[in-house]
Every structure is written in C-alpha cells, then in structure tokens.
Amino acid sequence: MSSPQKVALIGANGQLGSDIVSYFSDCDRYQLTALTRADIDITNPENVHQVLTSQKFDVVINSAAYVRVDDCEQEFNTAFNVNAIGAMHIARACRELDALCVYISTDYVFRGDRADPYTEADMPDPINIYGTSKLTGEYLVKQTAARSLILRISSVFGKAGASGKGGNFVETMLKKAKAGDPIKVVNDIFMSPTYTYDVARLLDALLQADATGIIHGANTGSCSWHQFASQVLSLAQIDHPIEPIPASAFPTKATRPMNSALISDRLADLTTFKMRPWQEAIAAYIQAR
Ligand SMILES: NC(=O)c1ccc[n+]([C@@H]2O[C@H](COP(=O)([O-])OP(=O)(O)OC[C@H]3O[C@@H](n4cnc5c(N)ncnc54)[C@H](OP(=O)(O)O)[C@@H]3O)[C@@H](O)[C@H]2O)c1
Known part of the structure; x- marks a missing residue:
C-alpha cells in the first residue's frame, strides 16, 4: 500500500x-493535520507560510471563510482579507510545497437570474460582496497555486452548524417547529441544499482522482427554501405549518441570487462517486444527528 x-x-x-x-481521520489514505483559527490565521501571511511549510504537505484544504453574507456588505475588508487575500497566502505556500491547493467556494459566485442550474462552464457574475470576495479568492488561488481544485458547494448543513452563522437551517427549522413557533420561509429563492458529510466524501473521491480545476459539488436537484424546510419537518415527522413568503417580504442587507442551483458536468468523468439527491442527504443527516 x-x-x-x-x-x-x-x-x-x-x-x-x-x-x-x-x-x-478514519481514512488510511490520509494523514490529516487539522488546523483551527488558533493554529493558523489565514489573514497573516507570515503565520500562513510558517505553519504550512513546517511539514511537507501534499494537499492543503482551505475550508476557512467569512461566511456571514449580510455582514460582508459592511465588513468588506474582512470579507476580502479572509475569502480572497487569505486564500492567496495559502495558495502561495502550496506553490512552494508543490501541494494541491483546495479552495471551497460557493454558488453565490453566480447571478441567479435564470431558471437552469449552473454548471462549471457558466460565467460567474456575483451580486453581493460575499460572492465577489469568494470569486476573487477563486481567481487568486487559480493564478497563484501551481495545482488547484476549486470545489463550489451551496446552502450547507452539517452536524457542527456554521460557526460563522450560529447554526444551520435544518436545526433552526426543527427547533422552531418543536417550540410551536410560527415559521415563515421564502418560496421564491432556489438552491441545492448540501450535506457537509457528503462534501467530505466527495473530496476524498476527487483527491483519489487527482482532480483539478472547478467542480460543482452540491447534492443533486434543487428546491426553494420553503420546500427545503417542508422536507425537513416531513422527514422528522413533525406536523407544523410553514407559511410560504416571497423574498421581497424578508429584506436583507445582501441581495441573494434567486436561483443558484448547481449541477456538475464534470464529476461523472472524474469519479464513480455520485452526490445523492438533496432529499436523501437531509434524511441521512436527520438519522445521524
Ligand atoms: N455555509 C454555507 O451555507 C456555505 C455555502 C456555500 C459555500 N460555503 C463555503 O464552505 C466553506 C465552509 O463554510 P462553513 O459553513 O463550514 O463555515 P464556518 O462554519 O463558519 O467555518 C469557517 C471556518 O473558518 C474559520 N476562519 C474564519 N476566519 C479565519 C481566519 N482568519 N483564519 C483561520 N480560520 C478562519 C472559522 O474559525 P472560527 O470558528 O474560529 O471563527 C471557522 O472555523 C467556506 O469556504 C464557505 O465559503 C458555505
């Protein structure tokens, strides 16, 4: 071996x-060094260089980001320092190490004003600061690292909950329904809900395939946030009404793409691993939690 x-x-x-x-950590194929913000600050170039070049890493996965989409509109320095410049510091160290640089990106690089899902071949055109900072990160990583993999995912839910957002959508819906609180969810914004555990499995498959370039890695299919919430309560066997509302009734600081569903034209050529449909991913999450 x-x-x-x-x-x-x-x-x-x-x-x-x-x-x-x-x-x-459970895979013999990898020897993982897990770095939290206490171990590395990606906005500090000297710190990034010192930590990443202290060992001969083959792969560096950058899953750090400033993900508070609305706050990014005001905190654009932080958004660009973490999501773009920070990503470049990492890519620079990867070039020195001759390591593969993996950058986790987002469906928010797209405008979202069309009915079809976005493939890797579609032109990005972000409509908020978060999306712009992440697209800049993609460009800087591609230009700086000798080898890079840019994995775009969307609307993620996972056991830990987004630390930057204080939880995840599935848990918020379950908590509100169990408490008997009224729930209103937008029914005219569409995306591809994605389970973080499935993204981890996909990353393993992509590393085994030596994949590079841009890849869309969402769970398959798409739905509105209202359909997402309804599926969660139905799978958890909770009977609770969810009032559908238009996005216009719920104004936010950052404009959201109306349809940022992702689909991959590349995955099937690279690996036999398939992302499962979003409904099955939610069922798996609910069973595992
Ligand atoms: N959440 C979504 O719906 C979504 C959708 C599409 C794409 N994505 C992308 O998926 C990736 C992971 O997102 P997530 O949901 O797992 O977010 P998360 O839970 O907020 O995790 C981001 C991590 O980045 C760390 N971090 C922030 N600033 C840092 C810095 N300067 N140096 C080092 N570490 C720093 C955070 O540390 P602290 O916890 O200590 O702050 C946190 O552990 C990101 O690239 C994001 O853009 C997320």
Missing part, C-alpha cells in the same frame, strides 16, 4: 471542516 497523503485542513472546527476531520 502507498504511504498516506499528508493533508492540512484549514477551518477545521467549522461546519464543513468538522465533517472533513471526522471522515478523513
């Missing part, structure tokens, strides 16, 4: 990072 790949994971106690830690 070949020796395990040395993988550094940045953002290790985030929502996605936690599932990458648990999945990769």
Whole structure:
C-alpha cells in the first residue's frame, strides 16, 4: 500500500471542516493535520507560510471563510482579507510545497437570474460582496497555486452548524417547529441544499482522482427554501405549518441570487462517486444527528 497523503485542513472546527476531520481521520489514505483559527490565521501571511511549510504537505484544504453574507456588505475588508487575500497566502505556500491547493467556494459566485442550474462552464457574475470576495479568492488561488481544485458547494448543513452563522437551517427549522413557533420561509429563492458529510466524501473521491480545476459539488436537484424546510419537518415527522413568503417580504442587507442551483458536468468523468439527491442527504443527516 502507498504511504498516506499528508493533508492540512484549514477551518477545521467549522461546519464543513468538522465533517472533513471526522471522515478523513478514519481514512488510511490520509494523514490529516487539522488546523483551527488558533493554529493558523489565514489573514497573516507570515503565520500562513510558517505553519504550512513546517511539514511537507501534499494537499492543503482551505475550508476557512467569512461566511456571514449580510455582514460582508459592511465588513468588506474582512470579507476580502479572509475569502480572497487569505486564500492567496495559502495558495502561495502550496506553490512552494508543490501541494494541491483546495479552495471551497460557493454558488453565490453566480447571478441567479435564470431558471437552469449552473454548471462549471457558466460565467460567474456575483451580486453581493460575499460572492465577489469568494470569486476573487477563486481567481487568486487559480493564478497563484501551481495545482488547484476549486470545489463550489451551496446552502450547507452539517452536524457542527456554521460557526460563522450560529447554526444551520435544518436545526433552526426543527427547533422552531418543536417550540410551536410560527415559521415563515421564502418560496421564491432556489438552491441545492448540501450535506457537509457528503462534501467530505466527495473530496476524498476527487483527491483519489487527482482532480483539478472547478467542480460543482452540491447534492443533486434543487428546491426553494420553503420546500427545503417542508422536507425537513416531513422527514422528522413533525406536523407544523410553514407559511410560504416571497423574498421581497424578508429584506436583507445582501441581495441573494434567486436561483443558484448547481449541477456538475464534470464529476461523472472524474469519479464513480455520485452526490445523492438533496432529499436523501437531509434524511441521512436527520438519522445521524
Ligand atoms: N455555509 C454555507 O451555507 C456555505 C455555502 C456555500 C459555500 N460555503 C463555503 O464552505 C466553506 C465552509 O463554510 P462553513 O459553513 O463550514 O463555515 P464556518 O462554519 O463558519 O467555518 C469557517 C471556518 O473558518 C474559520 N476562519 C474564519 N476566519 C479565519 C481566519 N482568519 N483564519 C483561520 N480560520 C478562519 C472559522 O474559525 P472560527 O470558528 O474560529 O471563527 C471557522 O472555523 C467556506 O469556504 C464557505 O465559503 C458555505
């Protein structure tokens, strides 16, 4: 058997990072170094260089981000420092190490004004600061690292809950329904809900396939946030009304794409691993929690 790949994971106690830690730690294929913000500050170039070049990593996965979409509109310095410049510091160290640089990106790089889901071939055109900072991160990583993999995911839910957002949508719906609180959810914004555990499994498959470039890694299919919430309560066997509302009734600081559903034209050519439909992913999450 070949020796395990040395993988550094940045953002290790985030929502996605936690599932990458648990999945990769159980895999003989990898020797994982899990880095939290206490171990590395990606906005500090000297710190990034010192931590990442202290070992001969084969792969560096950057799952760290500033994900508070509405706050990004005011906190744009932080958004760009973490999501773009920070990503470049990591890519620079990867180039020095000749390591694969994996950048986790988002459906919010797209405008979202059309009915079809977005493929890897579609032109990004973000409509808020968060999306713009993440797209800039993609460009900087692609230009700086010798080898990079940009994995776009969307509307994620995972056991840890997004630390930057204080939880996840599934848990928020379950909590409100159990408390008997009224629930209103937008029914005219569409996306592809994605389970972080499935993203961890996909990353494993992509590393085994030596994949590079941009890949869309959402669970398959798409739905409105109202359909997402209804599916959660139905699978949890909770009978509770969810009032559908238009996005216009729920104004936010950042404009959201109306349809940012993702689909992949590349995955099937790279690996036999398939992302499951979003409904099955929610069922798996509810069973595992
Ligand atoms: N959440 C979503 O719905 C969503 C959708 C599409 C794409 N994504 C992408 O998926 C990835 C993971 O998101 P997530 O939901 O797991 O977010 P998360 O739970 O907020 O995790 C982000 C992690 O980044 C760390 N971090 C922030 N600033 C840092 C810095 N300067 N140096 C080092 N670490 C730093 C955070 O540490 P602290 O906890 O200590 O702050 C946190 O552990 C991100 O790239 C995000 O853009 C997320």
